[in-house]
Amino acid sequence: MADGDALPVTEQGDDQAEVVAFMTGLAGAKPVETHISAVFLGPDTAWKLKKAVRLSFLDFTRLEARERFCRRELALNAPAAPGLYRDVVPVTRQGDGTLALNGSGAVVDWVLRMARVPEGDFLDRIAARGGLDPALCDQLGDAVAAFHAALPPIRGVDLPAAMARVVAGNATSARDAGLDADRVAAWEAAAMAAIAGLSARLAARAAQGFVRRCHGDLHLGNLCLWRGRTVPFDALEFDEALATIDTGYDLAFLLMDIDQRAGRAAANRVLSRYVARTGDVALVAALPLHLSIRAMVRAHVTARIGDAAAGAVLLDAAHAYLSPPPPVLAAIGGLQGTGKTTLARALSPRLGPAPGALVLRSDETRKRLAGIAPEERLPAEAYTKDASAAVYVALLDAAATALANGHAAIVDGMFLTPVERDAIEQVARTAHVPFAGLWLEAPRAVLEARLAARRGDASDADAAVLAETAQRDTGAIAWARLDAAAEGLAARAEAVVNAAMAA
DSSP states (O other): OOTTOOOOOOEEOSOOHHHHHHHHHHHTSOOEEOSSEEEEEOSSEEEEEEOOEEOSSOBOOSHHHHHHHHHHHHHHHTTTSBTTEEEEEEEEEOTTSOEEESOSSEEEEEEEEEEOOOGGGBHHHHHHTTOOOHHHHHHHHHHHHHHHHTSOBOOSOOHHHHHHHHHHHHHHHHHHTTOOHHHHHHHHHHHHHHHHHHHHHHHHHHHTTOEEEOOSOOSGGGEEEETTEEEEOOOOOSOHHHHEEEHHHHHHHHHHHHHHHTOHHHHHHHHHHHHHHHOOGGGGGGHHHHHHHHHHHHHHHHHHTTOHHHHHHHHHHHHHHTSOOOOOEEEEEESTTSOHHHHHHHHGGGSSSTTOOEEEEHHHHHHHHHTSOTTSOOOGGGOOHHHHHHHHHHHHHHHHHHHHTTOOEEEESOOOSHHHHHHHHHHHHHHTOOEEEEEEEOOHHHHHHHHHHOOSOSOOOOHHHHHHHTTSOOOOOOSEEEETTSTTHHHHHHHHHHHHHHO
């Protein structure tokens, strides 16, 4: 459900009982209903009927409005999920008085025709059965990044004012849903203070083109597996203002939903993958605010449908997101195959603001700078000294941006030279945040075996590359040296990071 969308019905329009009965017979089953639509599920086709209702934020009472919004929904969703959305067709009154789909008689209603998706292929169902594995999390990050990349920027939006309206609307909805009034008032005050503190950064993002006509309702239930890939669907079609938002706010609904349903590690992986594909590190500045608002949306919607206890838990989450822990910077170095990325991903959910530290990988950065996907291979000639220098410059800039915006980061690269190690430490010194340097090492045979077993990874290194790298002089290493082949690596590394933060 979208921001502010759970307000009471104020008017019921056309009597659609006959249309519902007709569509039920066509599908062979009763519809799946929300407060604004009825979805009829046939063996291989789904039909979506918009209910003739007027709410505070939409009006579907007129036939022409239902047609217009069916067509708007088709236009918004078909590009991201080709074949899933088919067409908009009329329900017509035939000469004998019966109803027909796409007949020649007078139009009595409109339905959006879609392909039927197996229930188990919706991402909320997959999350419920523990299926958000790392590969699927990467697919999610890729899908949202590609979706946002295809959207043109929208200029002239006063983003701080727009977000203030969203906060006020959700506070009203939360009180109407029966959530604790004092807790809601405290949340509203804290969220408004956060907007005031972020005002310049929000305005800058609008000026930089990050405000777009987004999905608007991007939670797990509105993504599915379709033709072998993850796609968004059911974008918010009835309110352009509610969906004309910062791409980071669009992403935040998904991150909050994953954080609450599947855990912080999965949400962290989606965030890091999205940033790896887009380079948009600065979105983290408003992430605590965005996550908080999205949690409040879910809190009042959940409370309104009768689950007061779950609504209260989500209200607590909305408060917690607005009080993030301070940032920290960690860097993980070592030869290829030492497990730098595995360690970074183990540590990241435990560090900094939700959903944890950004994992900034040199391998993913190199691929983004080359304009290809992380798992695509680069030829050996792409690994020049100048190209590697550009990768490290980009990593340093990304880490500095994250810290400047109050977020934690873990930088995953080899850091073979003293100059590279000092440069990343300087980023932390400049930002006045704690720094932990971790150096991983393991026997050559272990590293070679790990490289040989890699599949679908951003690194292009093999045994020959490892042999060449191992000959380089690393100079004196002052970082914490950890045996990457021993048990308990993550716990030992976390202790080093904790000590740095406590120093």
